[in-house]
Amino acid sequence: MLPIEELIIKYIENECTVVEKHQVEDWINQSDENRQKFDELRTIWLSAKVNSTDEETAWNTIEKQIISTTRPAFSFYKIAASILLIATIGLSYIYFNTDSQNYFPTISSTVIRSESDKKEVVLPDGSQVTLNKNSSIKYNGDFQSSRKIKLTGEAFFDVVRDESHPFIITTETINVKVLGTSFDIKAKPGKKASVHVKSGVVQVNNIIDRDSIQVVKNEQVVVSDNHLVKANMTNENAFAWKTGIITFNNDQFSEVVSTLEEVYDIEIELANPRLSQCVLTAKFENKSIKEVMTLLKEIYRFNVSYKNAKIIVNGNSC
Amino acid sequence: MSENISWRNIQEGDQFAFKTLFQSTYKKLVLTSIYYVENTEEAEDIVQNVFLNLWNKRNKLTIEGELIAYLTTAVRNQSLNVLEKRKTKKKYQEYLSFNSIDTNQYLSDPFFLEKLQNAIERLPEKCRLVFIKNRLEGMKNKEIAEELSISIKTVENQIGKALHLMRDALRDYLPLIAMAAFIK
Numbered sequence: 016m017l018p019i020e021e022l023i024i025k026y027i028e029n030e031c032t033v034v035e036k037h038q039v040e041d042w043i044n045q046s047d048e049n050r051q052k053f054d055e056l057r058t059i060w061l062s063a064k065v066n067s068t069d070e071e072t073a074w075n076t077i078e079k080q081i082i083s084t085t086r087p088a089f090s091f092y093k094i095a096a097s098i099l100l101i102a103t104i105g106l107s108y109i110y111f112n113t114d115s116q117n118y119f120p121t122i123s124s125t126v127i128r129s130e131s132d133k134k135e136v137v138l139p140d141g142s143q144v145t146l147n148k149n150s151s152i153k154y155n156g157d158f159q160s161s162r163k164i165k166l167t168g169e170a171f172f173d174v175v176r177d178e179s180h181p182f183i184i185t186t187e188t189i190n191v192k193v194l195g196t197s198f199d200i201k202a203k204p205g206k207k208a209s210v211h212v213k214s215g216v217v218q219v220n221n222i223i224d225r226d227s228i229q230v231v232k233n234e235q236v237v238v239s240d241n242h243l244v245k246a247n248m249t250n251e252n253a254f255a256w257k258t259g260i261i262t263f264n265n266d267q268f269s270e271v272v273s274t275l276e277e278v279y280d281i282e283i284e285l286a287n288p289r290l291s292q293c294v295l296t297a298k299f300e301n302k303s304i305k306e307v308m309t310l311l312k313e314i315y316r317f318n319v320s321y322k323n324a325k326i327i328v329n330g331n332s333c
Numbered sequence: 334m335s336e337n338i339s340w341r342n343i344q345e346g347d348q349f350a351f352k353t354l355f356q357s358t359y360k361k362l363v364l365t366s367i368y369y370v371e372n373t374e375e376a377e378d379i380v381q382n383v384f385l386n387l388w389n390k391r392n393k394l395t396i397e398g399e400l401i402a403y404l405t406t407a408v409r410n411q412s413l414n415v416l417e418k419r420k421t422k423k424k425y426q427e428y429l430s431f432n433s434i435d436t437n438q439y440l441s442d443p444f445f446l447e448k449l450q451n452a453i454e455r456l457p458e459k460c461r462l463v464f465i466k467n468r469l470e471g472m473k474n475k476e477i478a479e480e481l482s483i484s485i486k487t488v489e490n491q492i493g494k495a496l497h498l499m500r501d502a503l504r505d506y507l508p509l510i511a512m513a514a515f516i517k
Contacts, residue, residue, distance in 0.1 A: 017489075017493075018490075018493050018494075018497070020493035020494070020496045020497045021489050021490070021492070021493035023496075024489075024492060024493065024496065026423075027371060029421075040424065052500070055500050055503075055504065055507045056496055056500055058368070058507060059449065059496060059499050059500055059503060059507075060468075060496060061364075061367045061368060061371060062364055062367070062445070062446065062449055063449060063453065063464075063468045063469070063499075064367065064373045064468055064469070065360055065363050065364050065367060065373065065376075065446065066446055066449060066450055066453075066469060067373075067468070067469040067470070067471070068359075068360060068363055068373060068377060070355065070356045070359040070360060071356075073355075073359055073377060073380075073381060074352060074355055074356060074359075076381060077355065077381055077384055077385060077388075078348075078352070080385055081348065081351075081385070081388055156470070156471060156472075157470065157471060
């Protein structure tokens with residue numbers, strides 16, 4: 016028989032064999048003294064774990080939820096530095112599931128998932144993440160000694176600065192390294208990976224060809240044919256899902272449609288191809304897609320119909 | 334400490350008072366919960382939920398007596414609810430649901446966690462290292478064994494030894510909880 020301490024640990028942690036379980040229970044029942052000892056060992060074992068919890072981190076989680084009930088959505092512009100990353104993660108689920116053990120050889124992992132709605136998360140280091148719907152992040156261990164995250168879907172990050180522990184987000188094709196900034200990651204299946212930087216400096220690494228590029232304010236990097244290509248930032252609606260603000264400035268309708276599809280995660284069809292030549296200048300703040308469509312309908316006298324989660328826009332011209 | 338925090342301040346929406354209450358009682362309450370649920374993550378969730386409920390219902394809630402007493406009871410009840418829903422329970426956990434034993438005597442000692450920390454620090458080098466990796470850093474025994482190039486058996490021995498030594502060091506601070514013969 017193992018020393019009783021070892022057995023009791025296995026018993027508490029549910030790792031006992033049937034035989035061992037009986038050994039422990041028999042031992043406990045042998046005497047009051049044993050029962051007392053069991054309770055003391057159990058108390059110490061469980062309490063030791065509590066020393067690794069951190070009330071500061073726990074408070075951040077709570078505070079987020081308290082504030083969201085008393086204050087409107089957090090102001091994007093308060094954040095000093097931010098980037099946006101759009102990354103292709105078509106196979107990320109498979110990648111996560113098969114490779115994760117090798118990639119992070121130690122410790123348990125945590126997966127946080129949003130479903131049909133956005134979700135706000137505070138990471139153990141205090142960094143804040145807003146997950147867009149149907150997205151998930153995963154990290155291993157306590158996140159203190161190593162700040163590495165894998166992402167599927169789309170998320171906005173507000174990272175606490177800690178230069179000795181770089182914050183690294185991995186997607187299927189690229190990883191992004193930041194020392195402390197805010198940024199937004201889009202990682203939807205079937206889309207080209209790209210990083211948009213609002214301010215600050217971010218390093219983007221191409222996992223495939225090991226190329227590495229620094230991206231600064233108002234620049235973007237797109238992964239094209241497995242290569243990183245840097246350019247000035249063109250998509251001013253890159254953060255729209257997070258901020259709720261969509262701006263069009265003499266944009267062609269083909270552009271407008273793809274932005275709306277992106278932000279609202281819907282499909283829009285222009286029944287008459289000539290409509291894609293139309294031009295729109297507008298600013299929408301916290302509008303639902305129906306409200307947006309109603310406004311467009313009024314301005315351009317379109318016909319708008321809804322068929323199976325698809326929006327069909329028809330009309331002669333602008 | 335919580336005694337100095339007025340419930341009225343919190344009712345009026347004083348977030349600082351609420352934060353002070355949270356930070357001064359959080360670990361204690363996690364200890365209370367973990368005694369039942371045996372799982373830190375669940376215990377933390379339970380305590381955080383209790384605080385969120387407290388905040389959301391603050392206008393409708395009259396609390397007589399000390400806040401810590403209210404919180405401890407709320408945490409205990411929620412922990413028991415969680416335990417109730419579990420498919421597999423250990424016999425003593427069923428016992429805990431039916432018997433209101435004062436599990437929190439050791440919690441009334443504000444220095445209990447500090448003493449526990451001291452006991453960990455006074456462990457022999459290897460013992461301490463293994464214990465910290467397992468208990469505080471959450472590593473699996475297999476991973477510890479690989480990292481330190483020792484056998485899993487040795488890791489288990491060292492953790493058992495650590496627990497044994499810590500009990501010796503802490504015995505005087507632990508209450509006499511004469512549990513009944515609950516496992517029969």
